[in-house]
Amino acid sequence: METRDKILSSVLKNQPAHRELPQVPMFHRNPESLVSAFEKSLKYMTGEFVHRPPPDFAAYLRNKFPDAKIICSAVPEYAGNRKPEDYTNWSDAHDIDVTIVRSPLGVAETGSVLLTEKELRVNTIGFLAHDIVILLDPKNIVENIHDAYQHPAFREAKYAVLMTGPSGSADIEGTTVHPAQGVTTLTVIMWPVS
Amino acid sequence: MSAVDQAASAAKFIEDKTHEAHFDELLWMIRQKRDYAASQVPEWEELRDLASAIKEHTLSNLAEYLEMFEASAKRNGAIVHWALDAHEHNQIVYDILQSWNADALVKSKSMLTEECDTMKFLELRGITVTETDLGERIQQLDHERPAHIVAPAWQKTTQDVANLFARVYGSDPTKVDPVYLAHVMREHTRALILEAKAGMTGGNFAISETGAIVTVTNEGNADLSGNTPARRIHSVGIEKIIPKDEHLAVFIRLLTRSATGMPITQYTSHFRGPREGGEMHIVIVDNGRSTRLGMEKFWLSLKCIRCAACMNTCPVFRRSGGLSYGSTYMGPIGLITMPTFDIRRYGELPFSSTLNGSCSNVCPVKINIHEQIYAWRSVMDEQHQIKFPKKEAMIVAGKVLSHPEAYRIATEATETALKELPRFAIYNHFNPWGYHRDVPAPAKETFHQWYKKNRMRNGSA
Numbered sequence: 001m002e003t004r005d006k007i008l009s010s011v012l013k014n015q016p017a018h019r020e021l022p023q024v025p026m027f028h029r030n031p032e033s034l035v036s037a038f039e040k041s042l043k044y045m046t047g048e049f050v051h052r053p054p055p056d057f058a059a060y061l062r063n064k065f066p067d068a069k070i071i072c073s074a075v076p077e078y079a080g081n082r083k084p085e086d087y088t089n090w091s092d093a094h095d096i097d098v099t100i101v102r103s104p105l106g107v108a109e110t111g112s113v114l115l116t117e118k119e120l121r122v123n124t125i126g127f128l129a130h131d132i133v134i135l136l137d138p139k140n141i142v143e144n145i146h147d148a149y150q151h152p153a154f155r156e157a158k159y160a161v162l163m164t165g166p167s168g169s170a171d172i173e174g175t176t177v178h179p180a181q182g183v184t185t186l187t188v189i190m191w192p193v194s
Numbered sequence: 195m196s197a198v199d200q201a202a203s204a205a206k207f208i209e210d211k212t213h214e215a216h217f218d219e220l221l222w223m224i225r226q227k228r229d230y231a232a233s234q235v236p237e238w239e240e241l242r243d244l245a246s247a248i249k250e251h252t253l254s255n256l257a258e259y260l261e262m263f264e265a266s267a268k269r270n271g272a273i274v275h276w277a278l279d280a281h282e283h284n285q286i287v288y289d290i291l292q293s294w295n296a297d298a299l300v301k302s303k304s305m306l307t308e309e310c311d312t313m314k315f316l317e318l319r320g321i322t323v324t325e326t327d328l329g330e331r332i333q334q335l336d337h338e339r340p341a342h343i344v345a346p347a348w349q350k351t352t353q354d355v356a357n358l359f360a361r362v363y364g365s366d367p368t369k370v371d372p373v374y375l376a377h378v379m380r381e382h383t384r385a386l387i388l389e390a391k392a393g394m395t396g397g398n399f400a401i402s403e404t405g406a407i408v409t410v411t412n413e414g415n416a417d418l419s420g421n422t423p424a425r426r427i428h429s430v431g432i433e434k435i436i437p438k439d440e441h442l443a444v445f446i447r448l449l450t451r452s453a454t455g456m457p458i459t460q461y462t463s464h465f466r467g468p469r470e471g472g473e474m475h476i477v478i479v480d481n482g483r484s485t486r487l488g489m490e491k492f493w494l495s496l497k498c499i500r501c502a503a504c505m506n507t508c509p510v511f512r513r514s515g516g517l518s519y520g521s522t523y524m525g526p527i528g529l530i531t532m533p534t535f536d537i538r539r540y541g542e543l544p545f546s547s548t549l550n551g552s553c554s555n556v557c558p559v560k561i562n563i564h565e566q567i568y569a570w571r572s573v574m575d576e577q578h579q580i581k582f583p584k585k586e587a588m589i590v591a592g593k594v595l596s597h598p599e600a601y602r603i604a605t606e607a608t609e610t611a612l613k614e615l616p617r618f619a620i621y622n623h624f625n626p627w628g629y630h631r632d633v634p635a636p637a638k639e640t641f642h643q644w645y646k647k648n649r650m651r652n653g654s655a
Contacts, residue, residue, distance in 0.1 A: 004276040021437065
């Protein structure tokens with residue numbers, strides 16, 4: 001017998017009698033403002049929040065990341081000096097100072113944003129860059145994680161990540177320090193889709 | 195292998211006051227953060243009930259869900275392997291790496307690969323394995339197993355890590371600063387991630403409907419290990435299956451809050467298929483789980499989502515250190531799972547508990563941990579896995595507990611004895627817990643004496 005069949009027949013023989021699958025409620029509490037709830041949650045996770053598109057985005061970036069040389073943009077709102085497609089070898093995205101990408105979904109409960117290969121195009125631009133700036137239409141913020149998992153990306157994308165604040169580690173002394181292996185800072189800008 | 199003597203190893207750990215206090219305080223802080231996080235979610239208890247019921251449903255229909263998962267994963271373009279035990283798992287992983295001519299592997303933290311001793315297997319065959327989780331890497335560099343399933347290096351102080359990195363990486367041992375040390379690790383690991391030809395992750399969940407492997411990390415290392423090389427392997431135990439995304443939501447809300455007290459990890463990642471030109475392999479591992487599924491008293495331990503809340507709250511674990519268990523899974527969840535791997539080696543573990551029940555109370559999937567610990571003790575007794583003093587004490591306790599009058603006399607006598615007996619009679623080898631701890635001062639009266647005086651109305655108790 002093949003291993004697969006051995007395992008499945010052992011499981012079948014040993015699994016206990018059927019137990020019902022419960023319905024999962026949506027647990028909506030309808031907060032007054034999803035944007036404010038998102039902002040609070042994101043900041044709790046050490047993410048940065050910007051209420052509206054800066055009038056001069058280039059100046060905003062220069063000011064926020066004065067040493068940045070390579071800005072990889074995956075959005076039409078800003079050109080940058082790299083596109084994700086420039087990185088045919090995904091490891092090369094290591095040279096990016098700032099990645100700019102749009103998220104299709106924000107989660108007020110946790111301050112998370114969704115990114116998939118559709119938005120990133122080259123997935124490593126989201127992790128190997130030093131910093132990341134994420135545009136999010138406030139209309140795309142949902143209340144909680146139950147809402148988030150209704151998004152079709154989780155059934156369609158080959159890779160989907162709920163990213164919540166910059167990478168961190170609490171492996172020494174239990175207190176979270178930034179960065180760990182991923183980005184050093186993560187900023188979300190409320191930026192309606194034009 | 196010889197039986198693990200957790201009490202003896204814990205005794206060595208306790209001799210070093212600095213580490214004992216450090217570990218205890220750190221875990222208690224995390225336990226308090228967990229309580230705060232839970233208190234912020236009004237439906238917390240309802241979520242625990244749901245999580246428990248979803249897991250029990252899935253485990254009771256596991257064969258069907260496993261087949262569904264396999265079909266979904268194949269549809270997504272992943273290649274699915276099945277491994278009966280640790281050796282088969284390691285051989286499959288090695289064969290895949292061989293087919294890629296990969297001699298270097300970057301991996302994110304996975305308790306399953308610890309359980310299978312995968313790293314050792316691969317390194318003996320000439321493959322360089324780099325752990326990319328900070329805590330796991332610290333343990334790898336120090337040639338130690340994880341001391342905790344969520345934060346493998348928590349048994350070490352910051353000074354320990356500073357000394358280790360100074361020795362291995364030549365960093366400054368006087369900079370006893372977690373930010374600096376995390377930076378040192380990032381700089382040294384980054385190059386290895388960029389050059390690796392193959393990546394590997396474990397899986398916190400595997401979704402039947404979508405074929406997704408879901409990983410939960412703070413560092414982003416599963417995403418880096420899984421995305422930077424074009425080819426990757428995910429190893430996952432059969433019990434990690436859940437039906438759909440709507441069920442995943444319940445677990446994502448519970449897991450991190452229970453583990454670290456944060457609302458969510460920085461990265462909750464869903465790997466469904468290989469990228470263009472890449473490969474994605476999934477190794478589904480049994481390694482004793484399907485047998486445990488048939489154990490009436492113990493199958494519920496398969497609900498575990500590896501949050502470690504039971505460990506953080508356990509007074510024995512906090513004061514013993516995680517390495518004292520000599521096992522992959524430690525603390526309360528280790529006591530009830532390790533004997534299924536090797537009853538001789540881990541036969542003493544179920545006795546490393548005070549049976550206070552706190553582990554069951556914090557468990558996000560409501561495993562009846564303390565009841566299973568007690569049930570394992572009975573098994574060990576039946577199978578003669580208990581050492582003489584423990585067994586003698588249990589026989590006496592069993593007789594006393596089954597006779598109310600004897601119990602009353604015994605407790606009253608104990609209180610008297612604690613007051614009157616000389617120290618050598620209390621701190622002897624029949625009471626291993628007395629070696630390193632002072633027995634609490636005896637109460638002035640037993641509960642029964644107090645009840646009789648204050649509450650008894652009709653002469654009966």
